[in-house]
Amino acid sequence: MQDKLIRVESGIPADLIVGDLIDVTGAKAAAPGDIAYVVVEPAKAGSKAFIVASPEHTILALVGVEFGSLDKSFAQAQLATLGFTFTDYDTVALRTT
Numbered sequence: 001m002q003d004k005l006i007r008v009e010s011g012i013p014a015d016l017i018v019g020d021l022i023d024v025t026g027a028k029a030a031a032p033g034d035i036a037y038v039v040v041e042p043a044k045a046g047s048k049a050f051i052v053a054s055p056e057h058t059i060l061a062l063v064g065v066e067f068g069s070l071d072k073s074f075a076q077a078q079l080a081t082l083g084f085t086f087t088d089y090d091t092v093a094l095r096t097t
Contacts, residue, residue, distance in 0.1 A: 003054060011046035013025075013027050018041065021070065022039060032071060059084075
């Protein structure tokens with residue numbers, strides 16, 4: 001499966017859009033080290049569940065990631081630590097091995 005459902009006890013604090021980088025509570029990550037998930041479906045504030053990308057089955061296009069005020073290189077390093085791989089629109093083939 002390329003997506004995972006994450007449930008939280010208290011509702012998420014703000015609306016989420018596709019590509020948001022969030023922490024384990026569903027809040028937008030305040031620092032690269034806080035990043036736990038990448039949102040793949042919009043969610044409304046107060047929701048107690050949200051859908052995120054599964055790093056094992058997702059190649060992220062960096063143009064679709066919402067870095068906000070986070071340092072892009074540090075955030076990308078954290079995402080790589082979580083198991084994500086990356087591509088850009090000018091990449092014509094997927095990595096195989």
